[in-house]
Amino acid sequence: MDRRRLGAMIATPCLYSTALSPECGGKLIQLPGVAVPAEATQTYFRKGFGLKAQVAPVIETEYHSGIVERIRSRGYADRFGDVTVRLAKHFGFCYGVDRAIDYAYETRLQFPDKRVFLVGEIIHNPHVNGRLLESGIQVIEPSGGGFDFGDVTPDDVVIIPAFGVTLADMRRLRAIGCVLVDTTCGSVLLVWKRVHSYARDGYTAVIHGKYTHEESRATASQVTKYEGGRYITVRDMAEAEVVGDYMTGAAGTLSRDEFLRRFEGRCSDGFDPDEDLQRVGVANQTTMLATESLAIANRLREMMADAFGEAHAAENLRSFDTICSATQERQDAVLELMQEPPDVMIVVGGYNSSNTNHLAHLCREYTASYHIADSACIDTATGWIRHKPELDPDAPEVVTREWLPAGPFVLGITAGASTPNNKIGEALVRLLQIRGIDPAAQSTS
Numbered sequence: 001m002d003r004r005r006l007g008a009m010i011a012t013p014c015l016y017s018t019a020l021s022p023e024c025g026g027k028l029i030q031l032p033g034v035a036v037p038a039e040a041t042q043t044y045f046r047k048g049f050g051l052k053a054q055v056a057p058v059i060e061t062e063y064h065s066g067i068v069e070r071i072r073s074r075g076y077a078d079r080f081g082d083v084t085v086r087l088a089k090h091f092g093f094c095y096g097v098d099r100a101i102d103y104a105y106e107t108r109l110q111f112p113d114k115r116v117f118l119v120g121e122i123i124h125n126p127h128v129n130g131r132l133l134e135s136g137i138q139v140i141e142p143s144g145g146g147f148d149f150g151d152v153t154p155d156d157v158v159i160i161p162a163f164g165v166t167l168a169d170m171r172r173l174r175a176i177g178c179v180l181v182d183t184t185c186g187s188v189l190l191v192w193k194r195v196h197s198y199a200r201d202g203y204t205a206v207i208h209g210k211y212t213h214e215e216s217r218a219t220a221s222q223v224t225k226y227e228g229g230r231y232i233t234v235r236d237m238a239e240a241e242v243v244g245d246y247m248t249g250a251a252g253t254l255s256r257d258e259f260l261r262r263f264e265g266r267c268s269d270g271f272d273p274d275e276d277l278q279r280v281g282v283a284n285q286t287t288m289l290a291t292e293s294l295a296i297a298n299r300l301r302e303m304m305a306d307a308f309g310e311a312h313a314a315e316n317l318r319s320f321d322t323i324c325s326a327t328q329e330r331q332d333a334v335l336e337l338m339q340e341p342p343d344v345m346i347v348v349g350g351y352n353s354s355n356t357n358h359l360a361h362l363c364r365e366y367t368a369s370y371h372i373a374d375s376a377c378i379d380t381a382t383g384w385i386r387h388k389p390e391l392d393p394d395a396p397e398v399v400t401r402e403w404l405p406a407g408p409f410v411l412g413i414t415a416g417a418s419t420p421n422n423k424i425g426e427a428l429v430r431l432l433q434i435r436g437i438d439p440a441a442q443s444t445s
Ligand code: SF4
Pocket: 094, 095, 096, 097, 162, 185, 186, 187, 188, 286, 287, 324, 325, 326, 327, 355, 417
């Protein structure tokens, strides 16, 4: 075996190990085949390296869960002792995350003798990011409004995450001349395309999203592709109505200065609400609550039509027709589950994961719901659960002691698009342990 490749594998014991648990087994497996040589001159890749067959078994080993597969194979419902478990029909990794993880693993294999960097996080899941770090991939940390690429050289490889990066960061990376592996999700690219069309045609992009989220920042930056491109980011319906009031001059509207203060840091440079809210187009961060994004677009149209007439609204307000289908499916699956709300609902996923936060937020409307980052939030010794009870990603965790019904109960479970199945399975196993139930001892007939 090529010594440099062997060295890379030794330096990456977890990623390419035979470990069946998330803890590193430290053993190496022989990956079938060898890295495919890429064109020597090619420095931009967004279709992988044809190594899917080699990395698939590794990824499967890392993130598979037997108990989750068992429930899924039984029609998304199963019984463990006195606990009936219902799994949402769409949960966990989405196609964009699957692809990003696949490409990251392929990249490590393709470039065993190069330094590989990742811009921030590949997805919002600490365990997946941790596995990539263990493989020797280095993280480029945020710095100021962008990322610090000071350490990156033309000899290095840089992975762009599923949320994408801002235009400014992309230009800086291209200027360095390093190899770029772009895992930006196709659904995010569709939103960018729409924002481009707004900026090109003189419409200000009103982006429903959280401005500090990587994807929203990258989407907002797309307006700069066209001279005079403008954007403003709104967090929710209440903020959209503030924009709508200013746009239509409704009673109680903020003054120009108040408006600019309210949206400071969330508008394009030189934003002038008097000029820049005359023609607007709505776009969204793909992981927001889809129904809220659509409601915001409809409300702005309604406000404009009430103030200036339907014809004016039709001419001066554009909307979107692209909602990430994976986000939508996960939200719809939760709503289906809630047609008969379970007694207790668990939502597993990173606290900074937008789509996980929205799933938990939906569930809270129907039943006792607990958003947990991972299984460590369930304490089998005390029986307590540590969870984040609010939508805000920065809301503090709380501990709840009496959270499980004394008698038989129905448990619902789902997970955000960045949560691997093994993390769902581990959480479920811990809950069952509190009840003294050993899932392995349960009948599988
Ligand atoms: S949630 Fe949607 S947009 Fe985001 S990575 Fe997944 S598929 Fe792509």
